[in-house]
Each structure stands twice: as structure tokens, then as C-alpha cells.
Amino acid sequence: MADIEYSEQGSRHRNALGTRVLGGIAFAVAAACLLPMLAVALAAITGGTDTISHLIRTVLPGYALTTLLLVGLVACGTFCLGVGAAWLVTMTRFPGVRLMEIALVLPLAFPAYVLAYAYTFVLDHPGIVQSTLRQVTGWGPRDYWFPEIRSTEGAAIMLILVLYPYVYLLARAAFLQQSATAFLAARALGSSPWSAFWKVSLPMARPAIAGGVLLAVMETIADFGTVAYFGVQTFATGIYTSWFSMADRAAAAQLALCLLSFALLLAVIERTQRGKAKYYQSGKRHAAMPASELHGWQAVAAFILCAIPVVLGFLLPVVILVQMGMDSEQNLLSKRYVGFIRNSLTLAGTAAFVTVCAAICVGFFQRLKPGRNSATAAYLARLGYAVPGGVIAVGLIVPFAAFDNTLDAWMRATFDISTGLLLTGSIWLLVAAYMVRFLAAALGAYEGGQSMVHSNMDAAARSLGQTPFGTLRRVHLPILTPSLLTALLIVFVDVMKELPATLIMRPFNFDTLAVQAYRLASDERLEGAAVPSLAILAVGLLPVILICRQVGRNR
Structure with a gap:
């Protein structure tokens, strides 16, 4: 009897630990989504009134009206x-x-x-x-x-x-x-x-x-x-x-x-x-x-x-x-374009994977422990869809550049070692910007599939001794595979097309197809810009084909 009680206590402890870990990840994701907005507000407030006064006198009215x-x-x-x-x-x-x-x-x-x-x-x-x-x-x-x-x-x-x-x-x-x-x-x-x-x-x-x-x-x-x-x-x-x-x-x-x-x-x-x-509908049947x-x-x-x-x-x-x-004289199979394609696929694939993992953590935590805290985390995670990529880029670069500069100054003063910019201008900070921007789309796709998983399945998994992560891995993820693949595809294509955040945050000499198309068009080399544009379009057709199939089924 004591062994049974000990086993039940251990199972409850593992479940509580799994829930806390999942909650910690969900709140970390929510904080990451909130950080750019807070950083932009703080940087704007501390920037002084001279700049904003000059903007109001010169360009701000024109920007607003346009x-x-x-x-x-x-x-x-x-x-x-x-x-x-x-x-x-x-x-x-x-x-x-x-x-x-x-x-x-x-x-x-x-x-x-x-x-x-x-x-x-x-x-x-x-x-x-x-x-x-x-x-x-x-x-x-x-x-x-x-x-x-x-x-x-x-x-x-x-x-x-x-x-x-x-x-x-x-x-x-x-x-x-x-x-x-x-x-x-x-x-x-x-x-x-x-x-x-x-x-x-x-x-x-x-x-x-x-x-x-x-x-x-x-x-x-x-x-x-x-x-x-x-x-x-x-x-x-x-x-x-x-x-x-x-x-x-x-x-x-x-x-x-x-x-x-x-x-x-x-x-x-x-x-x-x-x-x-x-x-x-007030009627008893739908006509x-x-x-x-x-x-x-x-x-x-x-x-x-x-x-x-x-x-x-x-x-x-x-x-x-x-x-x-x-x-044009552009060749998608040339070494240069292969680099653009590789960079685009690396960013899009990494960002899609990270974003969908974040959506799973936030969505599953809300299901596992419904309440005000989990709902707040999910709400903050969705805010990014309303924030333009340029704003997210500025909101992430400002605090992380300050951190890098502070760390470098301390290392120079203490150990006479320069750390340089560890995070600013890195791929991972750009991936974080993509995650903030497109997490709402991935979360929507995940929650749409999660609604099809009956709560009895969770109860059955818990009765068989599964931890929250075990329930997620063995029950939810196999059922949600189509929804997760859809979420991956949506985020992948959105990242391929994203331009302002990529332009501002990309590492030095790390160009993508979107950046190459923008650069050629800015130089009035429109025929050249058509080649990377067609590649972006080809990728963008994938989720549209899925939508078209769904439209056909709805008839």
C-alpha cells in the first residue's frame, strides 16, 4: 500500500514539474513577444523631445497622412x-x-x-x-x-x-x-x-x-x-x-x-x-x-x-x-543564387521549427492548465501578428545591442577581452523576430487541430501514468500532425516573403531571395529582380494550394 502511495506521489510530482516547466516556457515565449513593444516604447520615451519635435515639424504629418x-x-x-x-x-x-x-x-x-x-x-x-x-x-x-x-x-x-x-x-x-x-x-x-x-x-x-x-x-x-x-x-x-x-x-x-x-x-x-x-439562427433547421x-x-x-x-x-x-x-542574366543555379536560396531556406526552416515549437508550448499549456495566467500568455503570444516587422526589428535590436555593448565594455575593463556583438546581427536574433511576428499564425493552426482532441484522451493518458510531456508526445502530436505541418508551411512561406525585418536584422553578407529581389529592383534592374521574385512566388503557392483544396471541399 505504501508503494502505491509512493508511486502516486511520484507521479503527481512529475506532473507538477512538467506543468511548471511547460508554463515557464510559455511565459518565456510571451515575454519574448512583449519585449519588442516594451523596448520600442522605452527607446522612444528616453530618446528625448528634440527628435520627436523635429519629426512633428518635418516628416511626421506626411507619414501619417500617407x-x-x-x-x-x-x-x-x-x-x-x-x-x-x-x-x-x-x-x-x-x-x-x-x-x-x-x-x-x-x-x-x-x-x-x-x-x-x-x-x-x-x-x-x-x-x-x-x-x-x-x-x-x-x-x-x-x-x-x-x-x-x-x-x-x-x-x-x-x-x-x-x-x-x-x-x-x-x-x-x-x-x-x-x-x-x-x-x-x-x-x-x-x-x-x-x-x-x-x-x-x-x-x-x-x-x-x-x-x-x-x-x-x-x-x-x-x-x-x-x-x-x-x-x-x-x-x-x-x-x-x-x-x-x-x-x-x-x-x-x-x-x-x-x-x-x-x-x-x-x-x-x-x-x-x-x-x-x-x-x-432563429429557425430550427438550416436552409x-x-x-x-x-x-x-x-x-x-x-x-x-x-x-x-x-x-x-x-x-x-x-x-x-x-x-x-x-x-535577365540571373541564374538560379549559379553559386551566388544557391547561396541566396540556402540562406532563405535556412532562415525559413529554422524560424518555422522554432515558431511551431513555441506555439505547441503555449497552446498545450493553456489546455493543460486553463485559467487567467495561461490565457494571458496566449494573448501576449498573439500580439506579434499586429506588429509590423520593422517595429519588431527595432524593438529587438535596441535592447540586445545595449546588452552586447555593456557586456563588451565590462569584459574589456575586467579581462581586457572584447566580446564584440554576440547577439546583435546574429541569425538567432532574426529567428526570434520571425517567431514574434508569425507566432499567432502557428498558434491558430495548432489550436484548430487541438480542438479535435477530446479531453478524455488527456484523462486516459494521465491515468496510465503519462507526464504532461508524455501526453503531448504520445497522444497529441501524432493526432495533430496535419495541423502542425500546415503551421510549419504557413510560417515557412511568410518568412520567405518577409522583407523589413530581414533587411534591418540580417547578419552581414547574409542575403536572402527577398533581399536580393529588393536590391536589384532598387537599382532599377527589374529584369534581374524577376528571378528571385519567381522563386519566392513558387514557394508562396504551396499554402495557397492548400487553401484552394479547402475551398473546393467547402462547396
Whole structure:
């Protein structure tokens, strides 16, 4: 009997120890996600008022107005494209609708800055469109007006074309889940299909649509490659300019704080509206929304309207990039490009593994010990999705550079040894930035799979003497393999496309495909930039294919 009691006490001790270790890791991850924001705020406050006063008198109003204008244009554009396309493929039937409902997701594979390179090559003054126009008409450079692609409006169009799938996917899911009861009641009361959509279906889908638009807006304020290449002065470009061109860390931190405040405000709005997103079906059964059969010019118009964003956001850019790449002197198989590919794969693979491991620790701790502490850790871990990469980069470099400099000064004074920069400029600090930025995506994928694991499985594992880590290894991970692979793939692709954090934090002489594409485009070598851009696009297609398969199953 004593042996049994001793065994039970040992099992409880091991379980408690495992829970404490897991909790310690989860809180360490949450602290790592909170550190950049605290560091940016502290650096901005201690930077003095001279810098911020100068910024207010000079560039800050311009940064704010341009950023707000860009946000407004992207919000309106993604709303119109995403909701319109979702309604057409969900509520109407026309030839090619099955193809369109999947193809509308494809532009999500493109980074906005790659799209900017392709369209600049075609639409800029030396491009084929304006060159052909001058040849046909005999006009000179000052004899005609042509829309300027390198502008705030041009950047907004690039962002709209790659970000509208966020709104499309969420709006389409909301329309599919709606019951036809309210819509048919409105039609029976004399409302036209358009009126019923505007007064009934759209308000019921509002929370999902608002969530998609806010996601697009947060990606917009985080964008650096597109606005930097087009010469649009936003907070993102201001941070990079202050850090590198002006070597003014205080100005960079204060601009980062402004951008961080705006991003967190959007995150609070998104979470608040999601918390209020409750719609209850009053009927006893769910009736599928009726789809209208379109014929003649209506069917043609619906197909064209759905095809326009697919052609402009995917097919045409792919054709342009392939043509550009064929005319360039860049060779993906050369030793130099093999190095870029190796660096990109090393960063993306390492960051994906570390990020998914962190998501497992945070998610499993919340399941193992639900309560305020674990919920707080999970909430802090999700904050990174709302923080632009440039802000995270500044927030990590400032404290770790101070640590490295302090340690080096102490070692010099004590042992006459210089330690240099141990952490600043290292791959591991860059991987930490990626983890903070993309942990929310990995955590969402993990929790989606974890919800399918019944709590009885945990109880059975504990009754068989399994520790928390044993339960995770032998029960959860085998069941969650598909969700974990999805999380790995999502983070891997996001890291491949990430530009601002990589530009600011990468080690010396450690360039990636994204950095190479940005450098070539900045030097106006657009044909060369097409080659690494196509490689990034090829990798970006992988999660989009998974999303397309899911869209096909949902029909």
C-alpha cells in the first residue's frame, strides 16, 4: 500500500514539474513577444523631445497622412473586390464558377512588392505600354498623360490585388454559413435581390468581412517593399530611413512607436468586433442560400468581374515575371543564387521549427492548465501578428545591442577581452523576430487541430501514468500532425516573403531571395529582380494550394 502511495506521489510530482516547466516556457515565449513593444516604447520615451519635435515639424504629418490614405484605399478596395467576388461565386451560377471560386485565392501567393516590380516593368515610362503608345501616336514624353504607377494610388492597387483574398475567403465562408430564411423573407416582402443582399446578407456577414478588411489593413501598414520601391513615404519607410540613412535610433524608435500604437489600435478593434460577432439562427433547421442561375450577358459579366482580379493579381504578373526572367542574366543555379536560396531556406526552416515549437508550448499549456495566467500568455503570444516587422526589428535590436555593448565594455575593463556583438546581427536574433511576428499564425493552426482532441484522451493518458510531456508526445502530436505541418508551411512561406525585418536584422553578407529581389529592383534592374521574385512566388503557392483544396471541399 505504501508503494502505491509512493508511486502516486511520484507521479503527481512529475506532473507538477512538467506543468511548471511547460508554463515557464510559455511565459518565456510571451515575454519574448512583449519585449519588442516594451523596448520600442522605452527607446522612444528616453530618446528625448528634440527628435520627436523635429519629426512633428518635418516628416511626421506626411507619414501619417500617407499611411492613412493608403489604409483607406486598401480597405475600400479589398472590401469591394472581396465581398463582390464572394457574393458572385456563392450566390450565383454561371459557366466557370467552380474555377473562379478557387482561382480567386491565387493572388494571395504574391508578395505585394513582387507585383510592384512586374507592373512597373510594364507600365513605367520605358515600359512596353508607354513605349508602344509613343510609337503608335508619335507623341513625345510630354505630349500625353499616363497614370503614374509609382504613387500612393499605385501602391494601393498592388496591395489591394494581393490582399483582397483575405476578405474574399472570410466573406465567402460567412455567406455559405448563412441560412436562407431571412433572405427569402426579405424577397417575399418585395425586396430585390440587391436590396435583400444589402439589407440582410451583408449585415449578417459584417463581422467576418470586417475581420478580413482589418487583416488587409494590418498587412498594409506593415508593408515596406512596395511603398519603398514606389517612393511612398509611410511610417514603414520612415523607420528604415531613420535607422540606416540617418543613423538616428531615437527617431526610428519614435516612428516605430507611432506605427505600433496604430497597429495595436487596429488589433483591439479587430478583437472587439470579433467578440461581438454573434449571430444566432432563429429557425430550427438550416436552409442553404438559394443560388441564382445566370444566363446570357449576365453570366458573361459575372465571369469577367471574377476574372479581372485573378488576371491582374496572378496570371498577368506571372507572365510578365517569366518574360523578365528570361531576358535577365540571373541564374538560379549559379553559386551566388544557391547561396541566396540556402540562406532563405535556412532562415525559413529554422524560424518555422522554432515558431511551431513555441506555439505547441503555449497552446498545450493553456489546455493543460486553463485559467487567467495561461490565457494571458496566449494573448501576449498573439500580439506579434499586429506588429509590423520593422517595429519588431527595432524593438529587438535596441535592447540586445545595449546588452552586447555593456557586456563588451565590462569584459574589456575586467579581462581586457572584447566580446564584440554576440547577439546583435546574429541569425538567432532574426529567428526570434520571425517567431514574434508569425507566432499567432502557428498558434491558430495548432489550436484548430487541438480542438479535435477530446479531453478524455488527456484523462486516459494521465491515468496510465503519462507526464504532461508524455501526453503531448504520445497522444497529441501524432493526432495533430496535419495541423502542425500546415503551421510549419504557413510560417515557412511568410518568412520567405518577409522583407523589413530581414533587411534591418540580417547578419552581414547574409542575403536572402527577398533581399536580393529588393536590391536589384532598387537599382532599377527589374529584369534581374524577376528571378528571385519567381522563386519566392513558387514557394508562396504551396499554402495557397492548400487553401484552394479547402475551398473546393467547402462547396
